[in-house]
Amino acid sequence: VRSLLGSRNPGVAPSVPAPRATASTGRMWPPQDALGSVEEQWVLWTDRVLVQCIVLNVYRTVAEAAETFQYLLTHPSFPWFAQRSAAWSGTVVMWGVARSRKKKYEIADVRAALYEALEEFSAGVRAGGGRFLGGQRPGAVDFNVFGILRSAEACQTERDMLEQCPGIVPWYRAMMEEVGPSTATSPAAVQQRSG
Numbered sequence: 001v002r003s004l005l006g007s008r009n010p011g012v013a014p015s016v017p018a019p020r021a022t023a024s025t026g027r028m029w030p031p032q033d034a035l036g037s038v039e040e041q042w043v044l045w046t047d048r049v050l051v052q053c054i055v056l057n058v059y060r061t062v063a064e065a066a067e068t069f070q071y072l073l074t075h076p077s078f079p080w081f082a083q084r085s086a087a088w089s090g091t092v093v094m095w096g097v098a099r100s101r102k103k104k105y106e107i108a109d110v111r112a113a114l115y116e117a118l119e120e121f122s123a124g125v126r127a128g129g130g131r132f133l134g135g136q137r138p139g140a141v142d143f144n145v146f147g148i149l150r151s152a153e154a155c156q157t158e159r160d161m162l163e164q165c166p167g168i169v170p171w172y173r174a175m176m177e178e179v180g181p182s183t184a185t186s187p188a189a190v191q192q193r194s195g
Contacts, residue, residue, distance in 0.1 A: 012039045013128030013135040019045040019120055024113035027105045028052050042124070042133065042141040050148050052101060053117045056110040057157040059098035065091040067155050114157070115165050121145060122167035131174045138178050146175040153182055 018041045021029040028049045034041055059065040069087040078086075098110075107113050125133050132138040138146075149172065152158040162169055 008137075010132075010134035010137050010139045011037075012042060012124075012133050012139060012141060013130055016042075016124045016128040016133055018042070019049070019124065022113070022116035022120055024107050024109065024116050025049050025053070025105075025120075027107075039139070039141060043144060046141065046144040046148060049117050050121070050145060052105065053110070053114040054148050054152055054157070055094075056098050056102055056105075056107065057114050058152050058155055059094040060110055060157075062091065062095050064156050065095040065098070068094070068152075111160065111164075114161065118161060118165040118168045122165070122171065125171050126167070132171065138175060142171075142175060143179075146172075146179065150182065 016038055018034055018038045019029065021031075029045060033044060033048060036044070057064070058068045066087070069090045073083050073087060102110055105113075121133070125131075128135055130136045132142045133145075134140075134142055149158070149161070149168075152161070162172070
């Protein structure tokens, strides 16, 4: 993202603090990871903490994992059997991956970990005084975080996140205005085109 933004990357606003570990994310963000500039730390935090939290949440239960894999059913060029077998096998495999990571990071409640991480990010945005971590314009970290959160679009994780983390909502809406609508295809859109 930084290379795409080039000189237009505002970085992070000067008053934005570095990310901190929370009660649930301490094993994902140990003190030795807090190196480099504040922006570099936030970029690393998106990979070490937020990506893990999203994976743990969108694959938290078999039902949520299946919901996440619904996008495979939107590819009309795949044969019916290939769509279903990929969706079912992916559901089971990723549910297992999430259970393994939950144990690895010693997280009792993965939703709480996600909410804590989102509050940490939201606090950074608020401390910066702008609509974004980059200030008045989104920077590389904003785009990283948005891309990660957008991967849960239309899933229970996104619905819960927006309901339980009101601090992230203004930033999320501002990013949606900046980025525009998703170009992902939903099963309903495929049915409408083929019907």
